[in-house]
Each structure stands twice: as C-alpha cells, then as structure tokens.
Amino acid sequence: MTSDPQGSGVFDHPWLSGLFGDADMAAILSPDRQLAHMLAFEAAWSRACGRAGIFDAGQAETAARAIEAARIDRADLAAGMAQDGVPVPRLVAQLKQVAPAGALHKGATSQDVVDSALACTLVEASDLIAARLEAVQAGLAALEARFGAAPLMGRTRMQAATQITVADRLQVWRLPLEGHAARLAALRPRVERVQVGGASGDRRALGDRADQVVADVAAALGLQPAPRAWHAMREGIADYANLLSLVTGSLGKMGQDVALMAQQGLDEITLTGGGGSSAMPHKQNPVSAELLVTLARFNAVQLSALHLAMVHEQERSGSAWTLEWMVLPQMLAATARALAVAQDMTQRITRIGTP
Numbered sequence: 001m002t003s004d005p006q007g008s009g010v011f012d013h014p015w016l017s018g019l020f021g022d023a024d025m026a027a028i029l030s031p032d033r034q035l036a037h038m039l040a041f042e043a044a045w046s047r048a049c050g051r052a053g054i055f056d057a058g059q060a061e062t063a064a065r066a067i068e069a070a071r072i073d074r075a076d077l078a079a080g081m082a083q084d085g086v087p088v089p090r091l092v093a094q095l096k097q098v099a100p101a102g103a104l105h106k107g108a109t110s111q112d113v114v115d116s117a118l119a120c121t122l123v124e125a126s127d128l129i130a131a132r133l134e135a136v137q138a139g140l141a142a143l144e145a146r147f148g149a150a151p152l153m154g155r156t157r158m159q160a161a162t163q164i165t166v167a168d169r170l171q172v173w174r175l176p177l178e179g180h181a182a183r184l185a186a187l188r189p190r191v192e193r194v195q196v197g198g199a200s201g202d203r204r205a206l207g208d209r210a211d212q213v214v215a216d217v218a219a220a221l222g223l224q225p226a227p228r229a230w231h232a233m234r235e236g237i238a239d240y241a242n243l244l245s246l247v248t249g250s251l252g253k254m255g256q257d258v259a260l261m262a263q264q265g266l267d268e269i270t271l272t273g274g275g276g277s278s279a280m281p282h283k284q285n286p287v288s289a290e291l292l293v294t295l296a297r298f299n300a301v302q303l304s305a306l307h308l309a310m311v312h313e314q315e316r317s318g319s320a321w322t323l324e325w326m327v328l329p330q331m332l333a334a335t336a337r338a339l340a341v342a343q344d345m346t347q348r349i350t351r352i353g354t355p
Contacts, residue, residue, distance in 0.1 A: 029329045033121065039067055045107075046067065056100075088109075111316060114195075126184060130181060130184055134181065136177055139343055148166050183246070191236045194214060196226070203229065235310060251296060255288070268355070292345075295341075302331050
C-alpha cells in the first residue's frame, strides 16, 4: 500500500480510493515506512548487542550507521519473499555487503524484525486513530450543543415510538467512541511491544544479557519491552483488530441512522455536499453515511481472519502469521477512513430534528 494510489484494492485504487482511501494511514502503512522500521530494528539491535558486549562495540556502531544509510534493493526483497516467505534473509544479506557481518542481526530472527516493525506501525496508527476519535467526539458534542434540545421522533424497530430529543440520539453515537478511546489507551502497551525471541523464541542466544538487550532495543524504537517473545501469542493483535471493528461498528451505526434520517419524507437531518446521481439530478445521496455502513461491515468480516490467525503451530507459524499481513493493514485503512468520514460528516450537518 502506498500513499500514491496505484493498486487494484479499493484503498489504493486509482479512482476507487477517492471514496475509500486515506492518505495519512496509507503513508503509515507504506513500504517506505515498513522498510524504515525494519532497518531501525537492525540498527538498534547492533547497538544494543554492542553495549551488552555480545558484539564488538566499535563494529556494532559502524554496523548501525551503515544500516541507517543503506540503500535497499526492493526487487531483491521481493525475490526473497517468494523464496523464503519473509523479506529479512535478503535484507540481512544486503546489509552484510555494507556493514560488519559480525555485528549484524546475530541472535535475532526474521520474526523479531517484522513483528517489531509492526509494533512501530501500530504506534503511528494508534496515534492517528486516537486523534480522530477525539475529533469525532468533539464534532458530535458541538452538534449536541447546537441542536440537542430539538425534538426528534424516537423509533424502535424502524417504527415511530415516542418523542425524544436530538441529544438522546447523538449521545448514542458519541458515548461508544469515548469507550473505544479508553480501550485503545489500555490496549496500546500490549501491542506496542518489541519482539525479541531469536531462533525458537527463548532468547537463548543472548544468554544472561537478554533483558538488557530487549530493554535497549525497545527504548531505541519507542516500544515497550516484552517479558518474553510473543511469536506464537497473537491475542494482542486479535484484540487490536477487535477494537478496530468496534470503532467502525459504532461509526456504522451512526451512518445507518443518518441515512435513515435523510430519507425523503422524514427529512430529520440536513447535510451539505450530498452525492449526486447520473440519472436523477434531483437526488442528494447520503454517500458518506452509506460508506460508514460499508466500512463497518467490511471490518466485521475481516475480524474473523485475525482470530483464525491466533492458531499457531508450536513456536512459529508461517500460515497464521502471514495471514495477519493480508488483513490487518486493510482493517487499519478502513478504520482511518471511517473516522475521517465521520469527522467530516459532523461538520456538514446543518440541521437535526423533526421538521
């Protein structure tokens, strides 16, 4: 996924991305950022092992600086993926051409590099999601201040029930977002963790200096140290995916309500900038509201894959681990887009209430 839409999926397609794409999240998920995180891990690893006396300290610093300045052949990484199922063996082979081999990567494994890079990605993604959750809540609070006292027909099972206020409905949209923001804050330390396990996840190659190296690498990457490798313990990732689906689900409920309220004949809400029709120019379609529903349903479907990806064989899985790579970035993209759409929608509502 790149910030310059050129793919065939809806999030990076040349024109479908106009509806589904989010430039900020695309930049976070871009190959440039992923590669930068992997190189940052390798540089931090060399320095940490140098400070711990596992590598020669001088060679370790030379290696770290060479890693930071390295120009990586991405076509070679792609060939390595086809052969090895991970990019790291080819990445390390390229780095050995510019850095002292004796102060590079030894004691780490491919999953340490890739998972630590993922954790760095989640730091940036969570910062974006947290900021947008706050912005949507602020937008809804502003609408409540403007229109909250206005009357609105309450509906149960899509039939008129009793009169409520606009504030009653807006709070049903806003309060779950407060809960999601709190869940995200509590969850972040569990997923923003460095991955260090080595060959079989036991850190044995680091001996009695394992804790020192883990703490050092974590600090360099802005991550939390983990008490042991989470190579085959993926409940944190599944929990994070669950949160993404909860966020888009709550926004989907908001979108569904807005679409119903905007129906001709009800006219309980007025928004600027509705979508047009090629055949019926009189229409103002609630495109943004519909998109929130679509993105909620998309993430709900993807979530099952992340739960399936928890089932690892023994100390490391290829099939379960790589399934995460296919699904989690799309869920992040969908969540970021839904939050941006919801935030924009709160700014385009000019009236709410029974006409």
